[in-house]
Amino acid sequence: xxxxxxxxGLTFAALLFVVASGFTLIFGLLRIVNLAHxxxxxxxxxxxFTISKLTGSFLIGGIGAMLxxxxxxxxxxxxLLRFVRGFxxxxxxxxxxxxxxxxxxxxxxxxxDTFTVATPEWLQGAVVIGSLFYPKFRIFVLVVGILVFISLxxxxxxxxxxxxxxAGVDDLEMVEACGIDIRRVFLVTFMLGSALxxxxxxxxxxxxxxYPSADAEILxxxxxxxxxxxxxSLVGAAIGSLLIGLLNTFGQVWFPQLAYxxxxxxxxxxxxxxxxxxxxxxx
Amino acid sequence: xxxxxxxxxxxxxxxxxxxxxxxxxxxxTYYVSVATQILIFAVLAMSVDVLAGFAGRxxxxxxxxxxxxxxxxxxxxxxxxxxxxxxxxxGVLAATVLAAVxxxxxVRTSGVYFLLLTLALGLIVWGVCLRWTQVTGxxxxxxxxxxxxxxxxxxELYAAVLFVVAIVxxxxxxxxxxxxxxxxxxxxxxxxxxxxxGYNVPLHLIIAxxxxxxxxxxxxxxxxxxxxxxxxSTVQLSQSVSGLLMAxxxxxxxxxxxxVGAFLIIALEQAVSMFTERWLMVLGxxxxxxxxxxxxxxxxxxxxxxxARKLQK
Numbered sequence: 001x002x003x004x005x006x007x008x009g010l011t012f013a014a015l016l017f018v019v020a021s022g023f024t025l026i027f028g029l030l031r032i033v034n035l036a037h038x039x040x041x042x043x044x045x046x047x048x049f050t051i052s053k054l055t056g057s058f059l060i061g062g063i064g065a066m067l068x069x070x071x072x073x074x075x076x077x078x079x080l081l082r083f084v085r086g087f088x089x090x091x092x093x094x095x096x097x098x099x100x101x102x103x104x105x106x107x108x109x110x111x112x113d114t115f116t117v118a119t120p121e122w123l124q125g126a127v128v129i130g131s132l133f134y135p136k137f138r139i140f141v142l143v144v145g146i147l148v149f150i151s152l153x154x155x156x157x158x159x160x161x162x163x164x165x166x167a168g169v170d171d172l173e174m175v176e177a178c179g180i181d182i183r184r185v186f187l188v189t190f191m192l193g194s195a196l197x198x199x200x201x202x203x204x205x206x207x208x209x210x211y212p213s214a215d216a217e218i219l220x221x222x223x224x225x226x227x228x229x230x231x232x233s234l235v236g237a238a239i240g241s242l243l244i245g246l247l248n249t250f251g252q253v254w255f256p257q258l259a260y261x262x263x264x265x266x267x268x269x270x271x272x273x274x275x276x277x278x279x280x281x282x283x
Numbered sequence: 284x285x286x287x288x289x290x291x292x293x294x295x296x297x298x299x300x301x302x303x304x305x306x307x308x309x310x311x312t313y314y315v316s317v318a319t320q321i322l323i324f325a326v327l328a329m330s331v332d333v334l335a336g337f338a339g340r341x342x343x344x345x346x347x348x349x350x351x352x353x354x355x356x357x358x359x360x361x362x363x364x365x366x367x368x369x370x371x372x373x374g375v376l377a378a379t380v381l382a383a384v385x386x387x388x389x390v391r392t393s394g395v396y397f398l399l400l401t402l403a404l405g406l407i408v409w410g411v412c413l414r415w416t417q418v419t420g421x422x423x424x425x426x427x428x429x430x431x432x433x434x435x436x437x438x439e440l441y442a443a444v445l446f447v448v449a450i451v452x453x454x455x456x457x458x459x460x461x462x463x464x465x466x467x468x469x470x471x472x473x474x475x476x477x478x479x480x481g482y483n484v485p486l487h488l489i490i491a492x493x494x495x496x497x498x499x500x501x502x503x504x505x506x507x508x509x510x511x512x513x514x515x516s517t518v519q520l521s522q523s524v525s526g527l528l529m530a531x532x533x534x535x536x537x538x539x540x541x542x543v544g545a546f547l548i549i550a551l552e553q554a555v556s557m558f559t560e561r562w563l564m565v566l567g568x569x570x571x572x573x574x575x576x577x578x579x580x581x582x583x584x585x586x587x588x589x590x591a592r593k594l595q596k
Contacts, residue, residue, distance in 0.1 A: 033398070033399055080571065080575070083575045084574060084575060087578070088394060088395050089341055089395065089398065090574045090578050093527075094570070096520075096570065097569075097570030097571035097574065098567065100521065100524070100564065100566055100567030100570065101563075101564050102567075103563065103567075104561055104564035104567065105564065108561070216409070217410070220403055220406040220407065220410065223399055223403040223406070224403055226399070227400060256414075257414050257415045257416060257417065258411060258414070258415060260411050260414060261410075261411055263407070264404075264407050271388050271389075271400070275391040275392050275396070
């Protein structure tokens with residue numbers, strides 16, 4: 001039973017990491033707290049649901065969801081955020097407005113019913129690990145989470161783009177002064193972060209469910225992860241996801257009705273000692 | 284008080300304001316209830332403005348603090364059988380305590396971090412209200428007959444709310460004008476300067492946060508009597524956002540602008556809901572529009588446009 005709960009916590013943490021890593025990437029580099037991230041997650045789920053239903057392929061659904069949500073990110077950045085560049089609070093509040101619009105739009109397009117994306121055949125059923133029967137799909141989510149972590153880590157630490165992103169997080173003016181077109185790096189990061197929200201929506205839509213307030217719920221978790229992990233830190237996001245994922249799962253077992261309250265604890269303790277999160281740096 | 288009555292023009296405006304405030308008493312019931320709602324939300328917006336406009340910290344949890352008070356009042360009065368005045372007192376107390384806890388956690392952060400943290404704290408309140416079904420009734424919420432219990436007609440309720448709101452507004456005005464309020468302004472303009480002058484900045488912010496939560500709690504308690512119903516939608520993010528939007532539309536840092544903001548937003552909500560159910564979308568679009576075109580608020584924008592015209596002449 002304990003092993004089962006731990007696995008549940010780990011798989012939920014993997015989902016959280018996929019969503020929150022996109023959030024923290026955008027926050028770290030662009031200094032934009034994209035509060036529409038939860039709405040992008042929800043759209044990713046709904047779009048993935050629709051595409052995979054039409055085509056009958058989970059994979060095409062997932063790719064479609066990531067592409068569509070990346071394009072939504074592009075439109076959000078180029079269409080709206082460009083008007084408020086440089087004003088941190090205005091940016092945040094603008095994305096909040098976008099979150100409301102998107103949430104309501106999703107309600108218009110898909111209605112208020114609960115959907116789950118159909119699990120593809122090759123991921124149905126359970127795996128036996130020792131004495132534990134565990135759903136294959138949740139293991140798949142865990143694997144995806146780990147793959148996303150590895151590829152993001154490689155991207156950030158081993159590629160030119162990653163070097164630019166890291167440099168941008170540390171000192172933006174200096175990068176620009178070196179003659180780098182940081183706007184393009186910004187745009188790529190924004191689209192990458194959005195695509196991760198879309199991927200998260202697809203995964204979450206399969207093993208959790210999609211409903212009109214799912215965006216706010218995932219947003220709380222992502223915020224908690226980033227508050228714990230610190231702005232723009234990949235490792236911080238991973239640790240934060242693990243902490244929140246496990247706490248939330250065990251919270252639901254021990255105090256089913258107050259599970260939300262349980263994530264409040266570590267956040268409070270951490271903030272008392274490190275207001276900027278575990279790996280956060282002052283902007 | 285003397286500053287308020289210095290010129291005859293001011294007195295004229297105040298008289299006009301008083302007439303405007305009393306006018307709803309002679310209008311049909313529908314308008315009376317809309318006017319009551321405007322007054323209640325103006326208090327919420329002012330409580331946001333106390334933090335955003337005077338302490339330089341923009342909060343996104345005031346809807347949750349407001350709604351906590353509403354929940355406590357309805358639970359105590361309709362389910363625990365306490366008398367209404369005691370229930371309202373407890374509601375305000377709960378909101379104040381909650382705000383003090385939030386304040387303790389949040390004051391070390393500023394700017395975007397503060398916004399994020401208060402947002403997360405407010406969402407946690409929402410999550411608890413949604414899931415803790417034994418106490419909060421979950422999605423179904425809590426219903427009561429508070430207004431029937433005290434036997435107030437909607438006009439009498441408006442008059443009572445107006446009375447309370449007038450006192451609360453005066454209290455907030457005194458609060459931001461007090462030496463303490465001036466120190467808060469100092470914190471807003473130069474935090475490091477204030478702390479090097481020897482002011483205990485975190486303590487000031489915690490007190491400001493608690494006071495602002497106290498005012499939001501009063502608004503929430505009034506709302507419980509006005510609405511007789513509370514559900515997770517009362518504590519959800521859109522409530523905090525509407526409160527903030529009202530404060531912004533009225534002009535951050537003007538305090539009384541909150542009345543204008545509350546009037547405009549609620550009038551818009553009422554007008555929109557006649558044609559469509561998509562109020563949230565309109566709220567979002569309004570927010571985006573205000574952020575892009577008029578972040579200084581409608582009044583501030585109007586003032587800027589007037590000033591530009593004068594310059595051209």
